[in-house]
Amino acid sequence: MKTEIDANIQAVLDSAQFIGGPYVEEVEKRLAAYVGREYCVTCANGTDALQAAFMAAGAGAGDAVFCPDVTFVASAEPAKMLGAVPVFCDILPDTYCLSPESLERQIKAVLWEGRLTPKAVVAVDILGNPCDYGAIVPLCEQYGLILIEDAAQSFGGSYKGRKTCSFGDFAVTSFFPAKPLGCYGDGGAVFVDDGGMEALVRSLCVHGKGPGGKYDNVRVGMNSRLDTLQAAVLLPKLRALAACELEARQTVAERYREAFAGKLVTPFVEEGCTSAWAQYALLAPDTTGRNRIVSHLSKTGIPSTVYYPKPQHALPVFQAEPRYGETFPNATDYCARTFSLPMHPYLEEAEQREVIAAVLEAL
Ligand SMILES: *Cc1c(COP(=O)(O)O)cnc(C)c1O
Numbered sequence: 001m002k003t004e005i006d007a008n009i010q011a012v013l014d015s016a017q018f019i020g021g022p023y024v025e026e027v028e029k030r031l032a033a034y035v036g037r038e039y040c041v042t043c044a045n046g047t048d049a050l051q052a053a054f055m056a057a058g059a060g061a062g063d064a065v066f067c068p069d070v071t072f073v074a075s076a077e078p079a080k081m082l083g084a085v086p087v088f089c090d091i092l093p094d095t096y097c098l099s100p101e102s103l104e105r106q107i108k109a110v111l112w113e114g115r116l117t118p119k120a121v122v123a124v125d126i127l128g129n130p131c132d133y134g135a136i137v138p139l140c141e142q143y144g145l146i147l148i149e150d151a152a153q154s155f156g157g158s159y160k161g162r163k164t165c166s167f168g169d170f171a172v173t174s175f176f177p178a179k180p181l182g183c184y185g186d187g188g189a190v191f192v193d194d195g196g197m198e199a200l201v202r203s204l205c206v207h208g209k210g211p212g213g214k215y216d217n218v219r220v221g222m223n224s225r226l227d228t229l230q231a232a233v234l235l236p237k238l239r240a241l242a243a244c245e246l247e248a249r250q251t252v253a254e255r256y257r258e259a260f261a262g263k264l265v266t267p268f269v270e271e272g273c274t275s276a277w278a279q280y281a282l283l284a285p286d287t288t289g290r291n292r293i294v295s296h297l298s299k300t301g302i303p304s305t306v307y308y309p310k311p312q313h314a315l316p317v318f319q320a321e322p323r324y325g326e327t328f329p330n331a332t333d334y335c336a337r338t339f340s341l342p343m344h345p346y347l348e349e350a351e352q353r354e355v356i357a358a359v360l361e362a363l
Contacts (some may be wrong), residue, residue: 001236008232023231028189030238035155035165037191039198042226043205046152046174049188051078051222052204053170054120056197057146059084063119064110066145068098069311069331071124075150076312085116086321088313093330094268096126096281100135102326107143109324120146125154125164127307127340128180128276129269133159133167140168148172152188155181156246157276164276165191170201175226175234180249180276181241183230248345249277252352256280256341259356263363265337279307280343282359287336289363294339296362302355305340 012023024042032040043049059065061083067076069088076086087110090102103121110118121140123131131149140147147168151157154164155173157180165171173179175187190201203209208221253275257266265283269275284290290306297304311331312318341355 001240004236005233008235009229012229012232018228019225021228023228023235024226027226027231027234027238030235031165031189032191034238034242035163035171035191037166037171038193039195040189040191041198041201041205042187042189042231043222043224044188044226045186045224046172046176046179046188047074047078048205048222048224049172049174049190050074050122050148050150051081052190052201052224053148053172054079054082054084055204055221056170056200057120057148059119059146062117064116065120065122066103066106066118067122067312068124068126069313069328070096070126070308070334071122071150071312072152072308073312073315073317074152075122075124076318079120079122080318084119086312086318087116088311088318088321088323088326088328090326090328091126091330091334092132093333095129095132095270096267096334097129097131098123098136099330100132100139103136104139106324106326107139107145109326111143113322113324118143118145120148122148122150123168124150124152125157125276127267127281128154128157128278129267130154130157130159130164130273130275131167132270137167146170152176152179153278154276155179156241156274158274160272169194169197175230178278180245180278181234181237183237184233185227185230187226187230187234188224189226245345246274246276249343250274252343252345252347253277253280255349255352256282256356260359263360277343279305279340281307281338281340283334283337284339285337290337290339293359293362297355297358300358302358303342306335306338307340308335308338311335
């Protein structure tokens with residue numbers, strides 16, 4: 001992609017239009033079309049995309065925002081910054097995504113206590129694997145909750161014929177370089193189907209601009225835009241993701257699955273779903289076993305990472321959040337045993353064989 005990306009970067013430099021312009025407009029159009037959504041509003045990063053969605057949803061003081069216990073801190077952090085209270089829910093033991101049963105228990109606990117108003121659910125497509133929207137969407141409807149799909153890790157994945165980023169009142173994604181669709185720095189996007197919401201998110205991302213433009217400020221907003229240079233990089237990368245990268249990720253995942261089936265717990269993807277394989281995470285028998293594998297890989301010069309070493313409820317920043325008696329057994333077990341192997345669409349079979357051999361050696 002080098003020739004096209006370099007040419008696009010040079011074209012932006014030549015135009016000297018570094019904010020907005022045709023590249024940003026085109027990437028928004030193509031992103032929305034790819035995921036099957038009416039509107040895409042790009043912004044500076046995935047965390048800002050979440051913040052804009054929480055602000056547009058009206059989440060603030062006195063509100064409860066439900067979030068899975070296994071995710072990156074950014075899923076709930078903006079809600080807390082706005083004054084809402086994150087209420088963590090356990091994950092499913094197989095897909096590692098938000099457990100609908102735990103979600104409903106926590107919603108009922110909040111209602112029973114009567115102190116907070118259940119406001120929104122952040123459904124995180126963890127490691128690239130889509131959530132169980134067949135169960136989560138009806139729960140949100142039943143309890144009148146706004147659904148935000150955190151698809152930062154799952155761009156390109158699908159749930160029963162629908163692309164990720166197409167679920168919820170808002171879906172958000174990130175173009176951080178390590179994500180399935182990465183740019184050359186930070187970037188993010190919010191997806192919506194409602195024209196009024198699109199206008200609100202656009203306003204929130206540019207200092208609460210009003211109908212009279214950016215000096216007609218009607219609300220408190222943010223300064224969050226996708227750089228034109230990043231849009232110019234994303235256009236060819238989006239095309240490659242759709243044309244071959246997603247498929248190449250499936251090939252890499254399948255090779256790992258064949259090599260580790262029966263030896264370690266391999267990832268589970270529900271029937272009719274596709275993971276974007278942001279990460280390929282395995283579960284070792286226990287923490288000691290996990291740490292032994294990770295340290296052996298590191299000695300061999302093979303990078304591996306633990307996504308994530310701690311569940312959200314155990315992070316110092318979330319110590320004061322109410323738990324309503326939830327003990328998060330699945331999230332705790334997952335974090336104690338998980339480790340992730342190199343995963344990207346350009347991982348060659350010979351390189352992957354080395355990784356597999358090193359893991360088997362440690363076992
Ligand atoms: C990366 C990530 C984010 C935040 O995206 P940034 O672009 O890094 O701000 C939010 N949620 C999840 C699940 C992520 O993995």
